[in-house]
Amino acid sequence: MSPRIFVPGDSGAVSVGADEVAMAIAAQCSQRGLAPAPIRNGSRGLYWLEPLVEVERDGVRVAYGPVGVDDVPGLLDAIAEGADHPLCLGPTAEMPYLAAQTRVTFERVGVIDPLSMDDYRAHGGLRGLEAALVKTSVEIVDTVEASGLRGRGGAGFPTGIKWRTVAGTQGPQKYIVCNADEGDSGTFSDRMLMEGDPYTLLEGMAIAGLAVGADHGFIYLRSEYPHAWRTLTAAIERAEQAGLLGHDLLGSGKRFRVELIKGAGSYVCGEETSLLESIEGKRGLVRAKPPLPAVEGLFGLPTVVNNVITLASVPAVLADGAEAYASKGVGRSRGTLAFQLAGNCARPGLVEVPFGLTLRELLYDFGGGTASGRPIRAVQAGGPLGAYLPEAQFDLVLDYESFAAGGGTIGHGGLVVFDDAVDMAAMARYAMAFCAEESCGKCTPCRIGSVRGVELLDRMIANRDGDGSANNDTLLRDLCRTMVDGSLCAMGGMTPFPVLSALNHYPEDFGLAAREPEEIR
Amino acid sequence: MSEQAPSPPHAGADTAPHGLLPALHALMEQLDHIPDDAIAALAKSHNVSRADVEGVIGFYHDFRRAPRAGRLLRICRAESCQAMGSEALAAHAERCAAALHESAAGAPAVTIEAVYCLGNCACSPAAEIDGRVLGRVSALRLEQLIAGQGR
Ligand SMILES: Cc1cc2nc3c(=O)[nH]c(=O)nc-3n(C[C@H](O)[C@H](O)[C@H](O)COP(=O)(O)O)c2cc1C
Ligand code: SF4
Ligand code: FES
Numbered sequence: 001m002s003p004r005i006f007v008p009g010d011s012g013a014v015s016v017g018a019d020e021v022a023m024a025i026a027a028q029c030s031q032r033g034l035a036p037a038p039i040r041n042g043s044r045g046l047y048w049l050e051p052l053v054e055v056e057r058d059g060v061r062v063a064y065g066p067v068g069v070d071d072v073p074g075l076l077d078a079i080a081e082g083a084d085h086p087l088c089l090g091p092t093a094e095m096p097y098l099a100a101q102t103r104v105t106f107e108r109v110g111v112i113d114p115l116s117m118d119d120y121r122a123h124g125g126l127r128g129l130e131a132a133l134v135k136t137s138v139e140i141v142d143t144v145e146a147s148g149l150r151g152r153g154g155a156g157f158p159t160g161i162k163w164r165t166v167a168g169t170q171g172p173q174k175y176i177v178c179n180a181d182e183g184d185s186g187t188f189s190d191r192m193l194m195e196g197d198p199y200t201l202l203e204g205m206a207i208a209g210l211a212v213g214a215d216h217g218f219i220y221l222r223s224e225y226p227h228a229w230r231t232l233t234a235a236i237e238r239a240e241q242a243g244l245l246g247h248d249l250l251g252s253g254k255r256f257r258v259e260l261i262k263g264a265g266s267y268v269c270g271e272e273t274s275l276l277e278s279i280e281g282k283r284g285l286v287r288a289k290p291p292l293p294a295v296e297g298l299f300g301l302p303t304v305v306n307n308v309i310t311l312a313s314v315p316a317v318l319a320d321g322a323e324a325y326a327s328k329g330v331g332r333s334r335g336t337l338a339f340q341l342a343g344n345c346a347r348p349g350l351v352e353v354p355f356g357l358t359l360r361e362l363l364y365d366f367g368g369g370t371a372s373g374r375p376i377r378a379v380q381a382g383g384p385l386g387a388y389l390p391e392a393q394f395d396l397v398l399d400y401e402s403f404a405a406g407g408g409t410i411g412h413g414g415l416v417v418f419d420d421a422v423d424m425a426a427m428a429r430y431a432m433a434f435c436a437e438e439s440c441g442k443c444t445p446c447r448i449g450s451v452r453g454v455e456l457l458d459r460m461i462a463n464r465d466g467d468g469s470a471n472n473d474t475l476l477r478d479l480c481r482t483m484v485d486g487s488l489c490a491m492g493g494m495t496p497f498p499v500l501s502a503l504n505h506y507p508e509d510f511g512l513a514a515r516e517p518e519e520i521r
Numbered sequence: 522m523s524e525q526a527p528s529p530p531h532a533g534a535d536t537a538p539h540g541l542l543p544a545l546h547a548l549m550e551q552l553d554h555i556p557d558d559a560i561a562a563l564a565k566s567h568n569v570s571r572a573d574v575e576g577v578i579g580f581y582h583d584f585r586r587a588p589r590a591g592r593l594l595r596i597c598r599a600e601s602c603q604a605m606g607s608e609a610l611a612a613h614a615e616r617c618a619a620a621l622h623e624s625a626a627g628a629p630a631v632t633i634e635a636v637y638c639l640g641n642c643a644c645s646p647a648a649e650i651d652g653r654v655l656g657r658v659s660a661l662r663l664e665q666l667i668a669g670q671g672r
Pocket of ligand 2: 441443488490
């Protein structure tokens with residue numbers, strides 16, 4: 001029997017040539033009379049090695065990467081002869097980057113054929129839904145609450161509590177909304193999961209529906225993810241055929257449908273109320289809270305809004321029990337988090353680990369330092385609204401509470417690495433400019449403040465070799481305080497974090513002398 | 522709470538207000554812009570005012586009112602790609618496009634735009650040509666794309 005060959009169909013892998021490699025392998029295989037089509041799996045998340053080709057022999061998958069089109073003939077020769085190949089990385093599961101991870105939510109990503117329901121079942125899929133179908137709604141909510149699962153979209157709100165509110169609110173119709181807007185720079189875990197194991201997300205949404213009494217779900221997917229759109233469209237159709245979705249979930253008589261909605265290039269539409277407005281066909285203006293979406297959400301009805309990774313973590317919680325999930329992690333941060341290493345990083349990729357590692361362990365043990373080989377000067381954690389952290393803070397422990405106490409945000413788990421060539425005043429200016437560009441415009445501190453912030457930073461940058469910065473420094477800090485105190489949502493309310501952290505930790509980039517960091521929270 | 526339930530979205534999904542975004546996306550796919558004469562028709566079919574339609578079009582980066590020339594090259598300018606030199610790449614691309622525009626009449630036009638994260642941050646710097654995502658983009662690759670060579 002010819003060995004099974006895997007070439008990721010993940011859009012990140014495709015962006016560096018995986019389609020061309022897959023075609024070359026298919027052509028070579030048919031010439032050699034081998035099983036022709038390679039399986040297009042998701043990505044294992046070791047992006048510096050993409051396209052990462054795997055060959056399965058006697059049930060063991062061996063990795064090769066990064067494979068270019070020109071490497072294909074030699075690679076197939078080596079495989080046929082059982083010989084060594086310079087690109088061989090050994091058995092995939094034993095690669096240190098993967099072996100050191102605890103893959104729970106991403107257990108199947110990169111392993112299975114994303115759209116094969118047989119693969120999904122064979123690798124433990126549907127066990128969560130089966131377990132949920134024999135529980136009452138209250139028991140499902142209890143299980144999720146006991147697991148300690150918190151929202152992976154940004155705010156870290158306990159998922160069980162959110163679900164309990166929706167379950168306890170009466171309404172003629174309730175909704176499950178999946179937030180797949182993934183706008184944060186440095187993050188790609190939602191995309192990887194939707195492209196690599198879409199049924200897990202659909203299963204999580206169906207379980208959420210059973211838990212709160214909703215039979216209709218929406219996935220709000222950003223338009224920058226056409227590949228995920230195609231995968232999800234196909235997955236929803238097949239899931240309906242297989243009874244994972246539809247009017248008779250696994251023969252139980254219960255119903256759940258999922259509709260896919262395309263975003264339109266707005267960052268703020270990732271904020272949950274703006275997202276609901278957008279699904280309703282309006283401009284993405286943020287709504288004042290209360291009422292919470294759990295009480296008055298989509299079309300005014302009780303709505304669960306959860307991130308992709310939150311929902312995709314639910315099947316494992318139901319399948320293996322709350323205790324198994326809660327046994328991982330530290331403090332009030334239970335389970336695993338899928339960190340994403342990006343920017344100027346030698347080994348960028350997805351790292352799913354229990355909470356409790358330090359930033360340093362992620363940046364060096366996994367990330368291997370910078371891609372440029374120069375020292376790491378700054379790391380932005382938690383997306384464009386997260387603080388810049390200097391070396392002195394790399395020993396912060398990555399759990400929600402400890403990290404926040406150190407001035408950081410875990411957010412959606414993105415870590416963007418910068419080497420010592422970075423101009424931190426330029427990054428601060430970028431943060432304000434991004435806010436000015438993406439502000440929904442509803443409140444003044446954000447709408448006007450961000451524009452003033454850009455002006456101030458431009459003046460500081462123009463004057464940084466002279467003596468004009470100090471006065472602007474005071475103005476900028478005042479402005480930031482106004483934005484933090486007076487903004488309706490975290491767009492205006494957290495943009496000051498990257499700005500002030502740049503100012504506090506890297507004053508020299510602004511032409512300022514070091515000073516006591518002002519406590520601004 | 523909701524005494525009078527709003528009309529459920531499943532009924533008449535194409536024409537209710539919440540069908541507006543999908544309708545605009547469909548127009549973008551067909552025509553690559555939203556023509557003026559579509560506005561009144563959209564307002565009528567979705568039961569909203571013309572101002573509402575224009576407000577929605579204006580709010581979202583994806584919707585364009587005027588047609589655009591040639592291929593669309595979007596270069597990611599968000600933090601992860603900045604850390605890998607996207608600002609210099611974008612400036613280089615602009616210069617190449619300008620030079621090509623001056624020299625070679627008839628060279629295939631490229632519109633260059635900024636985009637903020639393509640979800641390909643582990644392969645920064647990233648770009649997108651006519652909807653296809655590219656990773657680890659070099660200055661040479663961009664030059665070739667702008668000159669109409671390569672994919
Ligand atoms: C400006 C802004 C952008 C946001 N973008 C996203 C996003 O892209 N994806 C996401 O899941 N949450 C995003 N959030 C957080 C959501 O508002 C919300 O907290 C989250 O979807 C709740 O789901 P969770 O509890 O599962 O995390 C954003 C928040 C703000 C203020
Ligand atoms: S802070 Fe900014 S984005 Fe948030 S509601 Fe106010 S104007 Fe809109
Ligand atoms: S920041 Fe460029 S792809 Fe994410």
